[in-house]
Amino acid sequence: MQRQVFFISDRTGITAETLGHGLLSQFPQLRQTRQTFRYVDSIDKAKETLASILQMASGKDKPIVISTVIADELREAFAHPDIFLLDLFAAFIKPLEHELGVESSHKVGHSHGCVDDVNYAQRIEAINYTMAHDDGLNTRNYERAPLILVGVSRSGKTPSSLYLAMQYGLSVANYPLTEEDFDNDNLPKVLQPYKQKLYGLTISAQRLSQIRSERLPNSHYASLRQCQSELASAEMMFRKYSIPVLDVTQMSVEEISTTLIDARNLLD
């Protein structure tokens, strides 16, 4: 089973892609080619896009078009018998208008996605803070962070911190636990005043070894034995200081980030 899939948006296309990939992942047997048309915000661009799709659509099966286009006249341009159209706004805007008893604005440009909810300046500020406080680089101003991630090298601290900063405007710091800390058997001194802000990340030794091997193949650093030893020491440290721990072995960056948001009520 094979289909061509097109995402169409009057903006970035990120909502259409995210929604579409989620929907299509429910059909694991479906092989797809995917293409996104972004910034389809005029009737001319809509006609051009439709023509491109019809030209590319080969074979007997209709291409699947997933659209988040808002303006009526642009949406209507894609109602074509040779296209299987999933029109997001038509499906939900009409029932919402009815429920609320008002007309929607139907305007291009209102739909920025969830990012608009976080002030732009706050996101930029958070990204700068997180970059400056990545990997224990800068250990001042920890009082500003709502969360400080701790864990061994390559346990997912950096991408999770950055995602929380970028998506939610949270100034998250992170600090690596190293052999030195384990030899001391004490939480690094700079972290001790901020125990309430700490959250530990752990991961399976196999997965960690695999991740580290991509960076330094056949190294002591990436060996399964070294990974096992560091992870065991880190987990002992977390227990000793009652630091909560998240096992990220099977988790995406988005899952780690949202789980931490819930665990610490970071958005309240």
Place this chain on the structure above:
Amino acid sequence: MQRQVFFISDRTGITAETLGHGLLSQFPQLRQTRQTFRYVDSIDKAKETLASILQMASGKDKPIVISTVIADELREAFAHPDIFLLDLFAAFIKPLEHELGVESSHKVGHSHGCVDDVNYAQRIEAINYTMAHDDGLNTRNYERAPLILVGVSRSGKTPSSLYLAMQYGLSVANYPLTEEDFDNDNLPKVLQPYKQKLYGLTISAQRLSQIRSERLPNSHYASLRQCQSELASAEMMFRKYSIPVLDVTQMSVEEISTTLIDARNLLD
């Protein structure tokens, strides 16, 4: 007009939030309180969530519930007369099943959003590359970058580079243009072999001054005059070297990123 809005997901809730904010932004007159219930992946959690929503729902108007929950028995738990439910999967999965002539898997956990399409290792690798090559920090290995952003301080280079790395697994570098470069009237030497990879970011002087003022209020650096002078010099440099330019004054990080993807066919 005021409503309570709840996002429900069996995963991170990011798709429900993104979609929901887009839909609701079409009703600018609607005042909302918003809350997300994530990881609603069992019938017990679904019942608990429903009870919480009904308890919180005050007043005569129904709460709006936007759901991306997949499994039938969980979705059905939210079909309650006191709730206005927008059920994303019900709206689209049924028509898709019909069009494709197969049943969907209806399984929780298939819907990771667009991030799954990019290999996890590739995203992490890209984030590491981008952090190491932020702000001209490391100027080696530019041959690996598909794109190098250039512009004055605070023109949006860092967040855009990181977003492209995080969301699309692209190893994007960025390099700041400074007074020194303008005095030379030459593109920095390290960039010259990579002219084809460069993309300039520019921004209005007013906006730049505002952004810089948040960092260093009342400074020479943040003054309108200084911003005007730097931006004029940068734009002259872009013209001299035929470097394409994007004016990011009115753009979100997502818009900048997707515009650059299209301009340079970064995903092909």
